[in-house]
Amino acid sequence: MSSFRNQYIDINKWTRPGIKNNGVRKLTVHYTANPGATAANHYTFFGRTLPETNRTRPLSKQEFASAHIFVDRTDAICIIPLNEVAYHANDVQQIVNGQPYRGVAALKPNANFLSVGVELCIEKNGTFHPDTVARAEQVCAELCKMFKLDPINDIVRHYDITHKICPAPWVSNPQGFTGFKSRVKKRMAGTVVTGSVVSNPAVTHTDTGRFIKNTVVAKDGLVLRTQRSAASSMVLTLPNGTIVKYQLGSTVNGWGYVEYTNSKGQTFHGYVNVSYIKSDNELKSSGQKKSSSSKPKTTEKSKFSLPNGVFKVTSPLTKGEAVKQIQTALAALYYYPDKGAPNNGIDGYYGPKTANAVKRFQSMYGLTADGIYGPKTKAKVEALLK
Numbered sequence: 001m002s003s004f005r006n007q008y009i010d011i012n013k014w015t016r017p018g019i020k021n022n023g024v025r026k027l028t029v030h031y032t033a034n035p036g037a038t039a040a041n042h043y044t045f046f047g048r049t050l051p052e053t054n055r056t057r058p059l060s061k062q063e064f065a066s067a068h069i070f071v072d073r074t075d076a077i078c079i080i081p082l083n084e085v086a087y088h089a090n091d092v093q094q095i096v097n098g099q100p101y102r103g104v105a106a107l108k109p110n111a112n113f114l115s116v117g118v119e120l121c122i123e124k125n126g127t128f129h130p131d132t133v134a135r136a137e138q139v140c141a142e143l144c145k146m147f148k149l150d151p152i153n154d155i156v157r158h159y160d161i162t163h164k165i166c167p168a169p170w171v172s173n174p175q176g177f178t179g180f181k182s183r184v185k186k187r188m189a190g191t192v193v194t195g196s197v198v199s200n201p202a203v204t205h206t207d208t209g210r211f212i213k214n215t216v217v218a219k220d221g222l223v224l225r226t227q228r229s230a231a232s233s234m235v236l237t238l239p240n241g242t243i244v245k246y247q248l249g250s251t252v253n254g255w256g257y258v259e260y261t262n263s264k265g266q267t268f269h270g271y272v273n274v275s276y277i278k279s280d281n282e283l284k285s286s287g288q289k290k291s292s293s294s295k296p297k298t299t300e301k302s303k304f305s306l307p308n309g310v311f312k313v314t315s316p317l318t319k320g321e322a323v324k325q326i327q328t329a330l331a332a333l334y335y336y337p338d339k340g341a342p343n344n345g346i347d348g349y350y351g352p353k354t355a356n357a358v359k360r361f362q363s364m365y366g367l368t369a370d371g372i373y374g375p376k377t378k379a380k381v382e383a384l385l386k
């Protein structure tokens with residue numbers, strides 16, 4: 001029995017060009033970077049949502065993207081035949097001597113013609129679930145047999161090819177990837193493999209400075225990120241009240257560096273929005289009184305509030321603060337009304353572009369993709385922003 005099922009998307013110029021590839025020399029592994037979205041969600045996204053979205057965009061804003069197989073905890077779907085090109089590993093991240101960086105010689109000049117792309121879905125907190133990793137091992141073992149590949153040398157990360165931080169958990173922790181490949185090899189040999197490695201994404205940090213031990217997270221679901229930007233990858237989310245260490249002097253543009261050690265002794269590093277952390281030491285040194293405050297304790301509210309009711313494209317367009325709240329929350333999840341436009345299209349008008357952002361979001365999270373904001377969409381957005 002195959003470890004994956006074929007459910008092909010229709011040929012279209014943005015996600016499945018229908019071009020035959022030039023054989024399969026390597027497998028390229030990726031992570032989806034869409035927290036909580038399943039393999040089936042990605043089938044819908046690349047089969048329907050992205051092509052439909054592109055159809056109404058100017059060429060400069062159209063996105064060309066896809067991969068062959070999507071793996072989650074319980075499912076693995078091949079959405080593009082393995083003898084066809086998918087758009088997964090020919091991006092330009094870096095120019096070296098006037099040429100795009102290409103780190104895997106066997107895949108030059110265009111890895112999309114020479115490798116199969118396997119995407120691992122991530123959990124809501126940005127990590128790989130052990131079951132997803134185990135399933136991906138089965139898929140890769142089957143593909144290695146099919147194309148006569150050696151798992152140790154012929155499974156590469158997207159990062160190895162173009163230097164894109166993908167799959168982020170295995171860029172920061174290359175041992176996670178090494179372990180993955182050796183388990184694929186064991187599976188090919190028929191050895192029983194149990195368990196797998198879950199690890200955190202890459203954080204590059206060069207600041208030095210003393211850490212303040214008793215820094216408290218004051219927001220539920222505070223996201224620890226790989227860079228000083230809400231657009232960077234998530235390392236993990238921290239519950240309200242979590243104790244972390246904050247590095248003095250590390251805050252730039254509102255983002256500071258923290259270290260967090262969980263109950264199992266694993267340590268994670270990354271950047272957080274410092275308006276959501278509180279440190280006694282800093283309060284003391286700035287002369288503020290603590291604990292004797294007469295202020296009642298308030299519950300930290302989510303930064304995002306969302307309106308009730310139903311919002312859709314109307315004539316004339318619905319406008320106002322409520323629409324802006326919807327747009328802002330979607331943008332925080334990277335579903336921009338108009339990426340690259342002023343304020344990414346957050347303008348308070350529920351027009352076709354906002355409806356489209358809602359539609360893309362709905363499609364990715366398994367909701368009816370009608371572009372109409374209602375209670376179900378609200379609940380899903382809220383759950384993800386918590």
Ligand SMILES: [Zn+2]
Nearest residue numbers: 030031158166
């Ligand atoms: Zn990738």
